[in-house]
Amino acid sequence: MSNLNIDHIKNNTFDAIVIGSGISGGWAAKEFTGKGLKTLVLERGRDVKHIIDYPTTNKFPYEFEHRGEPVLSIKKENPIAARCYAFKEDSMHFFVKDKEHPYIQEKPFDWIRGYQVGGKSLLWARQTQRWSDFDFEGPMRDDFAVDWPIRYKDIAPWYSYVEKFAGISGNKDGLNELPDGEFLPAYPLNAVEDYFKKSMITKYGNRHVISARGAHISKGSQTFYDQGRAQCQNRRLCQRGCPFGGYFSSNASTLPWAQKTGKMTLKPFSVVESVIYDDKLGKATGVRVIDTNTKEVTEYYAKVIFVNAAAINTNLILLNSKSSRFPNGLGNDSEVLGKYVAFHNYSARISAEYDGLKQFTTDGRNPVGGGYIPRFRNLMKQETDFKRGYAAGFSAYRSTDNDTSGIGEELKTQLQSKKLGPWRVGSHMMGETIPKESNFVALDTQRKDDWGIPLLKISIDYDENDAKMKKDYIEQLTEMFTEAGFKNIRPNRASQAPGLDIHEMGGARMGNDARTSILNKWNQIHACKNVFVTDGACMTSTSTQNPSLSYMAFTARAVDYAVNAMKRGEL
Secondary structure: OHHHHHHHHHHOEEEEEEEOOOHHHHHHHHHHHHOOOOEEEEOOOEOOOOOOOOOOOOOOHHHOOOOOOOOHHHHHHOOOHHHOOOOOOOOHHHOOOOOOOOOEEOOOOOOOOOOEOOHHHHOOOOEOOOOOHHHHOHHHHHOOOOOOOOOHHHHHHHHHHHHHHHOEEOOOOOEOOEOOOOEEOOOOOOHHHHHHHHHHHHHOOOOOOEEOOEOEOOOOOHHHHOOOOOOOOOOOOHHHOOOOOOEOOOOOOHHHHHHHOOOEEEEOOEEEEEEEEEOOOOEEEEEEEEEOOOOOEEEEEEEEEEEOOOHHHHHHHHHHOOOOOOOOOOOHHHOOOOEEEEOEEOOEEEEEEEOOOOOOOOOOOOOOOOEEEOOOOOOOOOOOOOOOOEEEEEEEEEEEEOOOOOOHHHHHHHHOOOEEEEEEEEEEEEEEOOOOOOOEEEEEEEEEOOOOOEEEEEEOOOOHHHHHHHHHHHHHHHHHHHHOOOEEEEEEEOOOOOOOOOOOEEEOOEOOOOOOOOEOOOOEEOOEEEEEEOOHHHOOOOOOOOOHHHHHHHHHHHHHHHHHHHHOOOO
């Protein structure tokens, strides 16, 4: 029996364990295996193989029984998931249904999840922007949260590293608040988007409309061909999974790359219950895993563990990783684990029409969605009654009108004769929220899920700063639209709950001081040096930029540090 136990431990021992296979987990797998480490990747959901498991990717609209819309019964069964813009008939198989992993909403919060190999990298909106020192220095300058332990210069080389492999389209815009990257050709603004760009420069000087930067291969190269990826076909069916690998996902890029090394073991249907901490050794030794289907419990062991389960689930795992050394969660000496969770405020939009430039219309599709307005409030100085600021999307399209006044044959003829209408323009807000101790996630002490793990309580809400910022966005964009000559301007103050932005961050934040943070500048748990967190849970603040590119860069940087530390015998 002792020999059997030794064999079991040997067979379940790896150099590195990565929890989660989404954007950050995929990068951890690629980096560890590329450096020669035998790596176990654990995914709580099912396997999804690139191309093979994209069942709707090549379907025509008429092949969907309900023309793409989920039926009413499905929407009623999934009131949370169904609120997501991408929860449609062609992609809802990539979403966690509401009953599959319940949670407790102490305050309304829409937790959107994708439990499968690749996670939400199959569903993300693919917008990618670097952070700048305006963002990393924000908490120190504006007196909120704790100071970031790094600055732009620390992460800039790693942004370049991941951009070259992932494939990011964009222009060199020369903006200090939004650093340039290693770009493929940008998708051009259309006539009205470009008109608005020029109008804003003329009127304001410091308000920029740029081509949105996105994780799409706009021009092929050997780097991507070696990954088995081809140029983006601009189909804009990305949420179905891309058979060309035209946009970046773990499934099309990092996981197959890791698999080619022969060093990766991928185990789907593996719910991580906790990280195992050895009090005598003073470090983590492995993870405890529950089979999603059979409920069988298995332990795996490694010298280094990366927790990349997506921000909220990463908090759940760490909170549930209890020992005599850490009775309140792994590394939680500071008692801030699960606290200071923040998100992006998407709760305002504005639309309008433009009667000019009618000699133009659009041709083809823009997979990155049009334009992007980088943050322009409170950059050089505090100029408003709220902290921080917001970025915004901006897009324009030429509408078509149909005459529906006739009946019979006349109506049929008129419906077949579509006429171009006015240009329609729109913008959505992406506001930075301020991390607060009162915004937290915690374990419920009574109720458990199907795997015996405590249900998660989520208590996250907007605050007065968010309300003031939202009001300013509506006022400023209304003014900007008016200056550009847009008509029928219609603000929309949405009542959506936090979470629907799908940019939740924090809970295991980075910081210089172990008394007020969980992770150090290398994304390493202060009090448990062989455990790292590089997904959204690590974020000290949220900035206004889409966060996924930062997760990739943090991950590559942290793996490089961890491997070198292992070579030095420090882990």
